[in-house]
Amino acid sequence: MTAVAEQIGAWLEQFTNQLPAPAWLEPLRKTAFQRFAELGFPNTHNEEWRFTNVAAIARTTFAPGRKGVVQTKLAKGPIQLVFANGHLLSKPESLPKGLEVGGFADDPVAVQKHLGKYASFNENAFVALNTAMTQDGALIRVARGAVIEEPIEIFYLTTTGKDPIATHPRALILVGANAQCTIVERYTGVSEGAYLTNAVTEIVVGESAVVDHYKVQQEALSAYHVATLQAGLGRSSVFSSTSISLGGALVRNDANCILSEGSEGTLNGLYIVNGTQHVDNHTAIDHAQPHANSHELYKGILDGKSHAVFNGKIFVRKDAQKTDSKQTNKNLVLSDEAVVDTKPELQILADDVRCTHGATIGQLDAESLFYLRSRGIAKHEARNLLIFAFAQDVVDRIKVQSLRDSLEKILFEKFHEHAE
Amino acid sequence: MALLEIKDLHAKVGEREILKGIDLTVNAGEVHAIMGPNGSGKSTLAQVLSGRDMYVVTGGSVTYDGKDLLELSPEDRAREGIFLAFQYPVEIPGVSNMYFLKAALNAIRKHRGIEELDAMDFLNVVREKMQIMKMDQALLNRPVNTGFSGGEKKRNEIFQMAVLEPRLAILDETDSGLDIDALRTVAGGVNAMRSPDRGMIVVTHYQRLLSEIVPDFVHVLADGRIVKSGGKELALELEAEGYEGLGLHDEPEAVGRI
Numbered sequence: 210m211t212a213v214a215e216q217i218g219a220w221l222e223q224f225t226n227q228l229p230a231p232a233w234l235e236p237l238r239k240t241a242f243q244r245f246a247e248l249g250f251p252n253t254h255n256e257e258w259r260f261t262n263v264a265a266i267a268r269t270t271f272a273p274g275r276k277g278v279v280q281t282k283l284a285k286g287p288i289q290l291v292f293a294n295g296h297l298l299s300k301p302e303s304l305p306k307g308l309e310v311g312g313f314a315d316d317p318v319a320v321q322k323h324l325g326k327y328a329s330f331n332e333n334a335f336v337a338l339n340t341a342m343t344q345d346g347a348l349i350r351v352a353r354g355a356v357i358e359e360p361i362e363i364f365y366l367t368t369t370g371k372d373p374i375a376t377h378p379r380a381l382i383l384v385g386a387n388a389q390c391t392i393v394e395r396y397t398g399v400s401e402g403a404y405l406t407n408a409v410t411e412i413v414v415g416e417s418a419v420v421d422h423y424k425v426q427q428e429a430l431s432a433y434h435v436a437t438l439q440a441g442l443g444r445s446s447v448f449s450s451t452s453i454s455l456g457g458a459l460v461r462n463d464a465n466c467i468l469s470e471g472s473e474g475t476l477n478g479l480y481i482v483n484g485t486q487h488v489d490n491h492t493a494i495d496h497a498q499p500h501a502n503s504h505e506l507y508k509g510i511l512d513g514k515s516h517a518v519f520n521g522k523i524f525v526r527k528d529a530q531k532t533d534s535k536q537t538n539k540n541l542v543l544s545d546e547a548v549v550d551t552k553p554e555l556q557i558l559a560d561d562v563r564c565t566h567g568a569t570i571g572q573l574d575a576e577s578l579f580y581l582r583s584r585g586i587a588k589h590e591a592r593n594l595l596i597f598a599f600a601q602d603v604v605d606r607i608k609v610q611s612l613r614d615s616l617e618k619i620l621f622e623k624f625h626e627h628a629e
Numbered sequence: 630m631a632l633l634e635i636k637d638l639h640a641k642v643g644e645r646e647i648l649k650g651i652d653l654t655v656n657a658g659e660v661h662a663i664m665g666p667n668g669s670g671k672s673t674l675a676q677v678l679s680g681r682d683m684y685v686v687t688g689g690s691v692t693y694d695g696k697d698l699l700e701l702s703p704e705d706r707a708r709e710g711i712f713l714a715f716q717y718p719v720e721i722p723g724v725s726n727m728y729f730l731k732a733a734l735n736a737i738r739k740h741r742g743i744e745e746l747d748a749m750d751f752l753n754v755v756r757e758k759m760q761i762m763k764m765d766q767a768l769l770n771r772p773v774n775t776g777f778s779g780g781e782k783k784r785n786e787i788f789q790m791a792v793l794e795p796r797l798a799i800l801d802e803t804d805s806g807l808d809i810d811a812l813r814t815v816a817g818g819v820n821a822m823r824s825p826d827r828g829m830i831v832v833t834h835y836q837r838l839l840s841e842i843v844p845d846f847v848h849v850l851a852d853g854r855i856v857k858s859g860g861k862e863l864a865l866e867l868e869a870e871g872y873e874g875l876g877l878h879d880e881p882e883a884v885g886r887i
């Protein structure tokens with residue numbers, strides 16, 4: 210067997226041995242696995258994966274996640290869905306009117322109608338693999354017109370020892386017309402060795418709906434985390450997704466949005482990496498129709514020998530006149546050995562549009578540092594203040610207070626390690 | 630003992646020597662004005678005194694309150710009582726003026742063995758000083774100098790000085806870019822700080838400020854050296870005859886530099 214066939218072979222075994230799926234899901238899983246086998250894991254000759262080498266994932270034989278003990282303490286929120294090693298562990302006890310939160314078995318009709326319709330596995334081997342391995346997942350459904358004030362949280366916990374396991378978290382979020390909700394997806398892990406989280410989240414934002422989505426990635430530092438977010442925005446809807454990426458050895462986030470007429474899409478991100486961590490954020494915003502706005506602000510803080518990749522695609526289709534789109538990627542590099550690869554990719558076919566983009570890679574500003582020190586503030590404190598300040602505008606945009614507070618605490622703790 | 634004693638100070642940036650042997654003694658209670666054409670090294674001297682490492686001291690000595698000043702980090706100089714009002718105050722987005730100044734004041738108080746202030750006490754301390762500087766309290770919640778007008782920035786510098794209560798204040802062209810009202814406010818703030826325990830070095834290009842803050846001594850800096858020293862009448866002399874009267878010329882000023 211060739212190396213590639215061997216890699217696929219281990220997954221084929223897992224695919225074949227997994228629990229039977231409901232009849233309607235079987236064909237989708239089969240097609241997806243077929244596609245995964247054809248694609249194989251991407252290598253760095255693939256333009257989309259040029260700076261992110263997943264050979265370590267391809268080489269590893271992962272066991273499926275077993276139902277296990279949860280070692281992570283969770284802050285209890287009222288609307289919470291918890292998956293442990295890929296298995297649904299707990300569901301909320303009571304729910305506000307107009308909201309469904311549960312596993313796929315809770316509403317098979319809705320799942321069947323929507324699952325896999327948005328996140329295409331045609332080009333992306335990880336999405337294909339996730340789809341092929343889907344057994345259960347998070348289902349959130351907000352009825353037309355319902356306004357859910359409390360954030361809806363989904364926790365994905367991985368607890369494992371030295372043996373590598375893989376989970377394929379899947380979420381399907383369906384928000385009806387005129388509805389409003391806030392969704393927080395959190396990925397955390399406790400492990401001694403490598404494990405893989407290969408996640409796909411599909412979000413359907415109904416006409417005039419307002420959805421805020423947050424993803425907090427705090428995997429173990431030995432983890433591989435690959436995830437795709439696919440959001441479809443209905444007419445005049447407002448959607449934002451904020452990706453906070455802190456953990457993981459090798460992280461790849463794809464965030465894709467398709468905008469209909471009059472809609473507004475925001476993709477924000479903050480990544481903080483150190484040591485040999487690698488984080489890759491690929492975003493794609495598709496202005497499929499006129500009069501839509503998109504905003505993008507991704508900020509990165511890099512230390513050690515870490516590597517960050519940002520790729521921001523903006524498509525403006527021929528009919529998408531009056532598009533207004535702004536993309537910004539800023540990187541703060543704290544060491545000489547950290548590397549950033551950042552690239553905007555704009556494809557604009559309409560002529561009456563406003564599209565701006567900008568990327569910066571910089572160090573702490575020496576003048577600002579001196580100014581603070583000249584007032585008596587210690588060097589390391591001045592440094593921390595400036596790092597904090599750099600992240601501030603992404604943090605400030607987070608509307609969930611508890612999330613903002615916990616993030617500020619994390620930032621504070623992280624950058625006090627620098628104290629000399 | 631003199632508060633500050635500068636002897637034969639030489640400093641360079643890159644390969645270029647800018648300060649070419651400065652001698653200056655400032656006693657507590659004195660106000661010294663340093664005048665001189667653009668590019669003569671006034672800001673360089675001010676920045677060297679507060680410890681900017683971009684400028685490398687290549688010779689001479691600076692003794693402050695009996696200590697070797699050049700040995701101290703910028704923050705330790707500040708804690709020991711040195712304050713520089715920047716010619717170009719730095720904008721720091723994302724750091725609130727209030728957080729910044731409270732951190733600075735508490736670092737200095739801690740160093741002096743005084744109890745640190747909580748937010749309430751801090752507000753009480755600053756409120757009164759903001760009034761003297763005719764500053765809107767809203768400026769406390771804004772990021773440091775960010776989006777401030779030129780005048781607001783300069784007033785913010787003097788306000789910081791008033792809060793931090795230094796023993797040696799160095800004001801680098803605090804008058805430039807101010808209209809006469811703002812100039813009077815700033816000068817009022819500075820004059821209120823004059824005290825027998827405090828020395829001041831007031832760097833200015835024009836005499837205008839010195840009719841508001843009347844100095845005890847005036848020095849003329851040219852090409853990295855003090856070429857003339859005298860009493861307050863020297864400023865008037867310079868005003869009448871210009872630097873040209875001394876055979877000195879302005880260097881065209883580079884944009885955005887310190």
Ligand SMILES: Nc1ncnc2c1ncn2[C@@H]1O[C@H](COP(=O)(O)OP(=O)(O)O)[C@@H](O)[C@H]1O
Pocket residue numbers: 642647665666667668669670671672673674683880883886887
């Ligand atoms: N950071 C720097 N890099 C290069 N040259 C500098 C720098 N700072 C000052 N200089 C030069 O040193 C000289 C003195 O500058 P400065 O001290 O700012 O003068 P002043 O404040 O009297 O106008 C000028 O010729 C200026 O161009």
Ligand SMILES: [Mg+2]
Pocket residue numbers: 671672673716801802887
């Ligand atoms: Mg100057």
